[in-house]
Amino acid sequence: MSKSSAVPHHVAIVMDGNGRWATKRFLPRVAGHKKGVDALRACVRHCGDVGVKVLTVFAFSSENWNRPAEEVSGLMELLVMALGREVPQLQAEGVRIRFVGDRAALSDKVRAGLEHAEQITASNTRLVLNICFNYGGRWDVAQAAAGLAARGEAITEQSLDRAMALAYVPDPDLVIRTGGEMRISNFLLWQAAYSELYFSDRLWPDFDGAALDEAIAAYAGRERRFGRTSGQLDPPAGRKAA
Ligand code: FPP
Numbered sequence: 001m002s003k004s005s006a007v008p009h010h011v012a013i014v015m016d017g018n019g020r021w022a023t024k025r026f027l028p029r030v031a032g033h034k035k036g037v038d039a040l041r042a043c044v045r046h047c048g049d050v051g052v053k054v055l056t057v058f059a060f061s062s063e064n065w066n067r068p069a070e071e072v073s074g075l076m077e078l079l080v081m082a083l084g085r086e087v088p089q090l091q092a093e094g095v096r097i098r099f100v101g102d103r104a105a106l107s108d109k110v111r112a113g114l115e116h117a118e119q120i121t122a123s124n125t126r127l128v129l130n131i132c133f134n135y136g137g138r139w140d141v142a143q144a145a146a147g148l149a150a151r152g153e154a155i156t157e158q159s160l161d162r163a164m165a166l167a168y169v170p171d172p173d174l175v176i177r178t179g180g181e182m183r184i185s186n187f188l189l190w191q192a193a194y195s196e197l198y199f200s201d202r203l204w205p206d207f208d209g210a211a212l213d214e215a216i217a218a219y220a221g222r223e224r225r226f227g228r229t230s231g232q233l234d235p236p237a238g239r240k241a242a
Contacts, residue, residue, distance in 0.1 A: 016179030017203030062136030094126030137189030
């Protein structure tokens with residue numbers, strides 16, 4: 001059987017369970033998101049250490065605006081605060097930060113924070129950290145199609161693929177969702193067509209390096225067929241070049 005290469009090039013994560021982590025401790029939900037930033041920092045470091053080249057995380061979905069106003073503003077403030085605090089270290093560790101999502105609805109302050117983080121980390125190459133913020137998979141397909149239509153270009157699988165927000169990286173090899181739910185929740189609908197899916201019962205703040213190693217070990221045991229049969233996999237099916 002053709003095994004996946006041991007370490008996925010691109011890992012994507014739905015960081016679910018912050019709210020429950022906080023509620024279990026009688027804390028406000030935003031406290032769970034704060035703890036989630038700690039888990040994200042550790043995860044970024046671990047990905048760099050084990051050789052993952054691209055990490056994409058779902059930090060705020062197009063639908064998260066429907067949460068209580070206090071949680072939405074808490075997440076916006078947390079983003080700005082976390083960027084101010086974490087970017088110098090991420091910069092030192094060779095992490096390139098990119099934001100993916102609809103920026104138009106964000107405040108000037110949030111937009112300025114994310115643009116600054118992107119600018120100062122732009123030449124880093126060790127790990128790309130894509131932060132999906134005000135992002136939805138359907139939004140991405142729609143914005144790609146609208147862009148092609150506005151330019152009068154034909155809509156094909158290839159042209160749409162090139163117009164998607166994450167066109168600058170190969171599709172995710174492994175998509176992880178923490179928090180015990182088995183849903184895709186409008187994350188990377190286009191790009192995850194052939195990703196291996198891994199669900200963990202751990203709440204995101206409890207997802208540590210050992211848990212990530214378990215996910216990567218599970219991935220390494222999967223057979224990736226990309227629509228072919230097992231017998232056709234020698235040499236193994238490849239992925240798009242980086
Ligand atoms: C889902 O958990 C998590 C989010 C909507 C936010 C994810 C954000 C972080 C991990 C912090 C990083 C944030 C920034 C700003 C970089 P949930 O709230 O749906 O948890 P629940 O399912 O237990 O309610």
